[in-house]
Amino acid sequence: MQEFLIPAKPDLQAARESWLKMLARERRLSPETVEAYERDTRQFLHFLTSHCGGSPGISDIADLRGFLAARRAGGAGARTLGRGLAGIRSLLRFLERRGLVNAAGAAALRAPRQPKSLPKPLTASDAKHVVSVEGQLAEQPWIAARNAAVLTLLYGSGLRISEALGLSGADLSSPDETVLRVTGKGGKTRLVPVLPIALRAIAQYRRLCPYHLDPKGLLFRGARGGPLNPAIVQRDMAKLRSALNLPDTATPHALRHSFATHLLGRGGDLRTIQELLGHASLSTTQIYTGVDTARLLEIYEAAHPRA
Template sequence: LERRLSPETVEAYERDTRQFLHFLTGHCGGPPGISEIADLRPADLRGFLAARRNAGGGARTLGRGLAGIRSLLRFLEKRGLANAAGAAALRAPRQPKSLPKPLTASDAKQVVAVEGQLAEEPWIAARNAAVLTLLYGSGLRISEALGLSGADLATETDTVLRITGKGGKTRLVPVLPVASRAVAEYRRLCP
């Protein structure tokens, strides 16, 4: 709540912290107490990252794991229970420089075409087409598209959506006519 992290980030940090404490149990020869955590050195953190790498963790996973540990140590440092300097001194693994590959225009049309949907119910196909059209045409994140309510696109004449996204930030996104038509078709077929 203090840092306004998404529920998914909180869940990932919790999982990473649990894995770190499990590692420390073996590393320290027993369940770690606050004194073992307070005495952590960069070598201990590197050992954890090496163990995660050997278990198949990639650079992004290791970086997120280190961020979760740093977050825990900063939390403990604010309460006078640990020193976070060792974690801060450790550099995160180098991240690969790759970008997601967008769909081609023809592939996107095929994905959102009702004929291309394998759904038993026509309204499900219309829903999927509307969501995918909003994602592709308005640049929404999946969580933003799924969080829309009926009042957000009340009429086919709405050309702009006010979206509250990551970090509680609000932005205006355009709604293309094709997206408005897809939403209207979904509304028409929705039981």
């Protein structure tokens, strides 16, 4: 993580550093979430420095409402404010467990109302084009096979990109492995099915990959043999959607949305889809019912003569 000048007294600096390490090592939050929490709490400390007239210590943590108001005045949206509040609450709970602060005030503070937005899945036809090895634009056959294998796992098993890229060389090494054990957000483990087409895509990638895939190492490799960066998958997906004339919403994560939406459209029940996606709450999964309803209305309005 990039080093920044933190305007805080040593006690608060040390506690915050311990909290960030706990998020990454014990709670196993994604690097992106930890980075966002680091940035949000750093902004909070800058606010407190201005508010208190000097570097704050643990005993100076206060006026969370003022911080959120200042961020809102600076143009931050509801999602940004909500995430910032979540990060600061997490830090305060960490300090409270050590008897250093009382986090009741932060817990009672209501998060900004989040705008409702529906996921943007691909159509089944577009998703099939995206995940096919023939559709990949990479010049090297092994990289085309790698990209197809990764994208097929996102669409076929509903994996997050971090989950797919976190697989080891020992995972899915046999055609008999039809179920994969995945560790997702918060260290939560779930079982997901792996379709035969995904097993074939991974087997083809294994055959073509020029690097030794150690069972204890990572399965998916970058062009030089190191870990495959999510940004590379996102970049290649951007090229792919441009070639296929797909909207900007056709991202790797949209394949996970497509997995859920297409299952629901074929009669899958919400509880099962919740388990497959690894959602902690059913309310998170229920957003896909809105997607399915919206698509039905679009079809109705386009097809019905009196619509």
